[in-house]
Amino acid sequence: SSAATPIRATLFPGDGIGPEIAESVKQVFRTADVPIEWEEHYVGDQIDPRTQSFLTWESLESVRRNGVGLKGPMATPIGKGHRSLNLTLRKELNLYANVRPCYSLPGYKTRYDNVNLITIRENTEGEYSGLEHQVVRGVVESLKIITRQASLRVAEYAFHYAKTHGRERVSAIHKANIMQKTDGLFLKCCREVAEKYPEIKYEEVVIDNCCMMLVKNPALFDVLVMPNLYGDIISDLCAGLIGGLGLTPSCNIGEGGIALAEAVHGSAPDIAGKNLANPTALLLSAVTMLRHLKLHDKADRIQDAVLNTISEGKYRTADLGGSSSTTEFTNAICDHI
Amino acid sequence: SSAATPIRATLFPGDGIGPEIAESVKQVFRTADVPIEWEEHYVGDQIDPRTQSFLTWESLESVRRNGVGLKGPMATPIGKGHRSLNLTLRKELNLYANVRPCYSLPGYKTRYDNVNLITIRENTEGEYSGLEHQVVRGVVESLKIITRQASLRVAEYAFHYAKTHGRERVSAIHKANIMQKTDGLFLKCCREVAEKYPEIKYEEVVIDNCCMMLVKNPALFDVLVMPNLYGDIISDLCAGLIGGLGLTPSCNIGEGGIALAEAVHGSAPDIAGKNLANPTALLLSAVTMLRHLKLHDKADRIQDAVLNTISEGKYRTADLGGSSSTTEFTNAICDHI
Numbered sequence: 010s011s012a013a014t015p016i017r018a019t020l021f022p023g024d025g026i027g028p029e030i031a032e033s034v035k036q037v038f039r040t041a042d043v044p045i046e047w048e049e050h051y052v053g054d055q056i057d058p059r060t061q062s063f064l065t066w067e068s069l070e071s072v073r074r075n076g077v078g079l080k081g082p083m084a085t086p087i088g089k090g091h092r093s094l095n096l097t098l099r100k101e102l103n104l105y106a107n108v109r110p111c112y113s114l115p116g117y118k119t120r121y122d123n124v125n126l127i128t129i130r131e132n133t134e135g136e137y138s139g140l141e142h143q144v145v146r147g148v149v150e151s152l153k154i155i156t157r158q159a160s161l162r163v164a165e166y167a168f169h170y171a172k173t174h175g176r177e178r179v180s181a182i183h184k185a186n187i188m189q190k191t192d193g194l195f196l197k198c199c200r201e202v203a204e205k206y207p208e209i210k211y212e213e214v215v216i217d218n219c220c221m222m223l224v225k226n227p228a229l230f231d232v233l234v235m236p237n238l239y240g241d242i243i244s245d246l247c248a249g250l251i252g253g254l255g256l257t258p259s260c261n262i263g264e265g266g267i268a269l270a271e272a273v274h275g276s277a278p279d280i281a282g283k284n285l286a287n288p289t290a291l292l293l294s295a296v297t298m299l300r301h302l303k304l305h306d307k308a309d310r311i312q313d314a315v316l317n318t319i320s321e322g323k324y325r326t327a328d329l330g331g332s333s334s335t336t337e338f339t340n341a342i343c344d345h346i
Numbered sequence: 347s348s349a350a351t352p353i354r355a356t357l358f359p360g361d362g363i364g365p366e367i368a369e370s371v372k373q374v375f376r377t378a379d380v381p382i383e384w385e386e387h388y389v390g391d392q393i394d395p396r397t398q399s400f401l402t403w404e405s406l407e408s409v410r411r412n413g414v415g416l417k418g419p420m421a422t423p424i425g426k427g428h429r430s431l432n433l434t435l436r437k438e439l440n441l442y443a444n445v446r447p448c449y450s451l452p453g454y455k456t457r458y459d460n461v462n463l464i465t466i467r468e469n470t471e472g473e474y475s476g477l478e479h480q481v482v483r484g485v486v487e488s489l490k491i492i493t494r495q496a497s498l499r500v501a502e503y504a505f506h507y508a509k510t511h512g513r514e515r516v517s518a519i520h521k522a523n524i525m526q527k528t529d530g531l532f533l534k535c536c537r538e539v540a541e542k543y544p545e546i547k548y549e550e551v552v553i554d555n556c557c558m559m560l561v562k563n564p565a566l567f568d569v570l571v572m573p574n575l576y577g578d579i580i581s582d583l584c585a586g587l588i589g590g591l592g593l594t595p596s597c598n599i600g601e602g603g604i605a606l607a608e609a610v611h612g613s614a615p616d617i618a619g620k621n622l623a624n625p626t627a628l629l630l631s632a633v634t635m636l637r638h639l640k641l642h643d644k645a646d647r648i649q650d651a652v653l654n655t656i657s658e659g660k661y662r663t664a665d666l667g668g669s670s671s672t673t674e675f676t677n678a679i680c681d682h683i
């Protein structure tokens with residue numbers, strides 16, 4: 010029914026359960042008539058010298074050309090002399106912000122029923138600099154790097170996100186009472202950006218206190234922005250509040266407006282190929298990609314169908330306590346569209 | 347009834363609500379006939395040049411001499427040119443391990459009822475090195491330092507603790523997939539120590555995954571050992587699971603067998619002097635001090651009295667949903683002894 014020229018998007022089905030859950034996304038997108046044409050790329054079985062990783066240069070070029078992509082779980086092959094697939098993607102595509110909406114799924118009970126927050130993680134520097142060395146035998150150091158440029162960039166993204174998504178408050182998470190210079194610079198940048206958004210409330214929360222508040226009452230938070238490692242920790246903590254990484258979408262934002270959505274759970278080799286995997290995280294990640302493309306109607310339809318299917322509870326995969334196959338669960342979602 | 351020579355212990359009542367909750371500990375100890383004689387020290391109103399902080403040299407000498415102490419909350423005075431009180435204590439007394447038992451209080455309902463774990467935090471190095479500088483304008487770095495000596499020391503403490511406290515498993519928490527050299531060295535040291543304790547199970551858990559597992563099911567963990575910042579984060583997260591810092595004991599272990607127990611909550615200036623403060627964290631911290639002194643009978647009696655008082659629910663302070671004063675709550679505990 011959509012006659013518009015299709016939008017090309019890169020698809021990395023990934024490893025393990027990746028191809029099955031990617032199949033589920035493709036079926037749901039067809040059913041919802043989403044005007045997307047997938048360009049599929051796989052992780053190679055050889056190191057591409059141009060990327061120093063098993064990701065091919067062509068696959069990265071595809072994301073750069075299309076500007077949008079969706080990625081399943083990738084298992085970094087074991088061995089030496091190559092870079093991790095996730096870190097290669099972040100680095101080569103300059104994916105500077107990792108955005109994770111985290112909300113309680115109606116009808117899927119956890120200890121928390123009031124979660125509705127967004128974690129925005131700086132994705133390029135901080136503790137992930139890769140700069141480490143041995144000073145003398147038995148003494149090693151690693152460098153955490155914070156720059157004004159990357160801090161302003163992610164803060165700007167967070168406030169813009171808050172403003173365009175009807176959010177009220179941004180909390181900057183830090184440990185500037187100990188790391189006064191590095192986290193202090195991060196906070197300084199957040200404050201500068203906050204001044205440009207007087208309609209958005211701004212606060213600063215120390216990371217240890219933030220974790221305590223999150224487990225006591227996650228409703229205290231709205232949008233959280235933070236340096237790389239704190240984002241790694243807090244986004245997984247938040248995922249845990251609503252049921253785990255199998256349920257939480259994630260989207261990486263790069264320079265020039267690139268968006269690479271991804272399921273952040275593992276490739277679950279133990280159940281791969283058995284039609285048992287839960288495609289929810291990849292589906293909801295695909296929804297964030299649609300929102301990035303401003304295809305809000307399609308995004309709403311798919312998100313509602315996924316949430317309603319889980320909420321009704323008749324068709325659920327095993328990880329959610331049900332006994333449906335990936336196909337049955339996907340068919341149920343399509344029936345809701 | 348105890349005719350033994352009393353053991354001298356240093357007491358820092360601290361600021362804000364500190365003196366009231368310290369009074370509560372003294373009363374409970376008297377009632378339980380604990381053979382302890384307190385040597386009280388206060389935070390000075392001037393910087394002591396020998397400590398570069400408001401803590402006097404004499405007060406540190408007192409802890410060194412006695413080998414044991416109890417500390418209420420201290421509010422670091424604002425201003426420049428002096429060191430934080432907590433960091434001064436850790437540094438001057440070489441308090442290398444922070445131990446926090448974290449267990450659900452019977453009868454006090456939170457979202458979790460199955461918490462029973464111990465976090466053991468390396469307390470002297472890591473991200474708390476204080477080494478930071480600006481590389482060029484807009485680029486700052488901080489150094490995380492991990493040493494073999496401090497890592498072995500805290501790992502040894504953790505395994506010894508597990509063994510002597512009937513614990514089954516030690517989990518080392520890390521991010522060695524990113525910080526291969528620093529966190530890698532920490533893990534290497536943990537593995538070395540683990541080999542000496544074949545009866546204790548050993549596992550390694552990445553910090554982001556650990557936080558997710560903790561909020562999903564804290565019963566998965568037993569004893570956790572980790573570098574400084576991860577310990578800061580995870581011990582507060584765990585406190586949140588059982589109700590917050592007002593309920594969790596903490597004890598710092600130093601070289602030469604020093605033990606400085608402390609309430610890690612704030613000094614709550616808003617309710618100071620109003621007979622409203624909850625002495626639970628300081629009381630349970632005092633219990634860890636008694637255990638360190640192997641006064642297990644006294645420790646058990648006091649711990650049971652505190653837990654039973656909270657569990658019965660007739661006398662609770664306002665933070666626990668009751669309306670008792672500090673005095674009424676303390677009297678109720680004494681009645682249980």
Ligand SMILES: CC(C)[C@H](C(=O)O)[C@@H](O)C(=O)O
Pocket residue numbers: 093095241273523524554
């Ligand atoms: C696999 C690991 C390197 C990665 C990270 O630490 O960033 C992961 O935890 C994530 O959050 O994507």
Ligand SMILES: CC(C)[C@H](C(=O)O)[C@@H](O)C(=O)O
Pocket residue numbers: 186187217430432578610
């Ligand atoms: C106050 C702060 C410096 C301290 C720390 O980070 O260690 C506190 O959070 C703690 O855990 O004792």
